[in-house]
Amino acid sequence: MNNLQAISNNAYDLVIIGGGINGAGVVRDAALRGLKTLLIEKNDFSSGSTSWSTRLIHGGLRYLETFEFSLVRESLQEREILLHIAPHLVKPLLLTIPIYRDRSRPYWKIQAGMFLYDILSFDKSLLSHRMLPKRKFQQLFPDLDPEGLCGGAQYYDCQVAYAERLCLENILSAQAAGATVLNYVQVKQLHQGGNRIDSLSCCDRFTGEEVKVKLSDRGVVVNTSGPWVDQILESITANGLTSSRSGSKKIGPTKGSHIIVDPFPGAPITALYVEAKTDGRPFFIIPWLGRYLIGTTDQHFQGNLDRIKADNDEIDYLLNETNRVIPIAGLSRQDVKFTYSGVRPLPWEEGKQPGKITRKHIICDRTPAGIVNLISLIGGKLTTYRQVAEEIVNAVYQKLGEKAPACSTQNQPLPGAILPNDSRLKKALDDYRDVISPSSIHHLFSIYGARAIEVLALTDCSSDLAEVITPDLPDIKAQIVYAVNSELARTLVDIARRRTSVAMLRNYGLDLLPVMTEVLTKHCGWSSQDCDRQVKEYYTYIQQNCIPDYQLTDLKIWDRG
Known part of the structure; x- marks a missing residue:
């Protein structure tokens, strides 16, 4: 409170x-x-x-086209800093760019961009790019659209799965x-x-x-x-x-929407950075927590900033463009497991196309x-x-009117940072192997880093907190209590959507509400009235922000029976 x-x-x-x-x-x-x-x-x-981003820590390869070299350099420097101060959250991500003869960016342009990207990240710890000739590319990615294919490029940026x-x-x-x-x-x-x-x-x-x-x-x-x-x-x-x-x-917001799907036929083993066949704008197909994150769209936004949702046209655009680049994917509306949408707080620049705004x-x-x-x-x-x-x-x-003390954030790790030779994961696996599965322990360290020890410690006092929230996911009940007692969570949405990602991975989190409210009642002092109100507000939030309109009407996922 x-x-x-x-x-x-x-x-x-x-x-x-x-x-x-x-x-x-x-x-x-x-x-x-x-x-x-x-x-x-x-x-x-x-x-x-923040919560509605593509979850990338990247230099912004496409900003090279608009000659924003200083922005790219700054971003690449910060990418390297985050790898060191938040290594538990920021991980290297291999991206692949398929290059097509009939698209807006030819092979030579992509290759030049790759060289410049490496030059601007001269002090990086990640590997440099490599170009893939057509034959090699098709060996690695046989399911991608072969029509007009010239080859491809691969390079590293980073992903922050839990932004x-x-x-x-x-x-x-x-x-x-x-x-x-x-x-x-x-x-x-x-x-x-x-x-x-x-x-x-x-x-x-x-x-x-x-x-x-x-x-x-x-x-x-x-x-x-x-x-x-x-x-x-x-x-x-x-x-x-x-x-x-x-x-x-001051602000000229543009809307960006994403969809999340299960692995599908032809799903890539690396992240794909591709150009839409219909309009040439770039979007990503990214492995994410066992699923695939596809996005984003980019359009001017004039609506209610507190009620933003991916509309049916945006979802269809992302599905259709994915199916065009991976013809065997066969994705349809029924494959969408979660959607999210937000706006970018970009500078107001009247008359500019969204993709051209700095x-x-x-x-x-x-x-x-x-x-x-x-x-x-x-x-x-x-x-x-x-x-x-x-x-x-x-x-x-x-x-x-004071002299600024030196900034220390570029060197001071975040609270959960696990540095090389840290033995806490090994010790946790030894100490808790009889009550918590290794997959759950590894999962806790991937979310909380060094602070996973504090989550695990809750199970020493109450053995039921060592149980998984659902057999489908590695998350345990202790995370619910930790979110409220140690991480400033005040609602079910906070817990299921932002302290954990269970809402994005398991039927919008709707099936998990009885377990979550039971834990909150028993261990956090929530009353039955609190829980009832929170459940209603959770349903409203999911309906207004995450469930596609066509699912509400066609699949009746909103019907609570």
């Missing part, structure tokens, strides 16, 4: 609005440098754009360093006094309790709310009156009202969050 009364008695050097990956990076960096810091998130941490947990570990690290972090608290208004924001009105979305958060005399507000940046700027008030102080529109981030501290202690982040990628946070915290110190 959030202690809002204690918060109201403090004055903060830095208040961060938005608990996605960028806000999480800022709060960690600021706390480690000694600032009195508060982070406020209106939903759960990582519940927005939400990368965000969460930054949050937990910040909390351990002294920061205050709040989820499900919404900023209602930013109050302006003179040329400064001096306080924020906030509301706990569970209890309805309201609080005014005060800034210190030189305190700064950082707006990392992603697609909601403009909404936050529009909430600025002076003398109780709201005016158009946000100025021109992916560079912008740190904006200018407002028409002349407010001097407000910084807004526009854009930002999962890959570069740490560097972006370093830039923002440096800017905060400049506004504070």
Whole structure:
């Protein structure tokens, strides 16, 4: 539970609005440098754009076409840093590009891009690219569309299968360093006094309790709310009156949707980075936790930022394009096991096609009202969050009128990081082999890293927590308790969708709700009324965000009987 009364008695050097990956990076960096810091998130941490990404840590190969070499270089540097500070979460991923004669990017262009990518990642620990002539490519990928095939290219980037947990570990690290972090608290208004924001009105979305958060005399507000940046700027008030102080529109969101399917005929052994046959835009087919993640789409978005869902046309587009590049796949709507969709908080660039809008981030501290202690982040990628946070915290110190202490986040591992020669996995396999399967123990270390020991320790007190949540998955009941007691989870969606991935891997998590609520009642003090309310809210969330509309009507998956 959030202690809002204690918060109201403090004055903060830095208040961060938005608990996605960028806000999480800022709060960690600021706390480690000694600032009195508060982070406020209106939903759960990582519940927005972070949670709906393609789950890649990559340099952005296609940004070379738009000559954004500095962005690619920065991304590749950050990829290498994340491999070292979060090795339990960020893993090397081999990607394959099939090259076709009739597509928009010819063989020579791909080859040139590969060489440039290697040059820009000269200090990498990953292997360099290799080009595959047609015959070799067909030996390795016999099921890919042969029409017009010239060959292919292979290179390494990285995957963060649990993107939400990368965000969460930054949050937990910040909390351990002294920061205050709040989820499900919404900023209602930013109050302006003179040329400064001096306080924020906030509301706990569970209890309805309201609080005014005060800034210190030189305190700064950082707006990392992603697609909601403009909404936050529009909430600025002076003398109780709201005016158009946000100025021109900052965010031009584009929608990206993904689908998840089981392994299918012709499913590739590596990730595929392919061009759609109909319109030439690139998309990915990626092995992910025993399934395949396919995406993403890219289109302008004008709707409700709190109600985003992959529509039937987007799903059909991804299915059809996958079937075109892998003709034996035969994927249909019935093969879709989960969908997710979100928006990219890109800079507003009127008239530009979504794929042409820059992916560079912008740190904006200018407002028409002349407010001097407000910084807004526009854009930002999962890959570069740490560097972006370093830039923002440096800017905060400049506004504070102080010399910025050195940033340590490029060298300081995240809480779950397992470094070479760590013996904890081996010890856990020895200690718990009689009660927990090796596959579950390995799974826990892949999610929590070194912190898996804390999850396993819960089973020492209650043996039932060593049981799996469902025989189909390696997750154990202790993870449910750990999510609530140690990872700031407050809802069933938090647990099933962001602390674990069971919702994405097992019938939207619907079958697992009775087990989860039983554990929460027994071990976390949830009442039957709490559980009933949470189950209803879980169904609503899954219906509104994850289950395709055609499944709701055709398969009646929404019918609870």
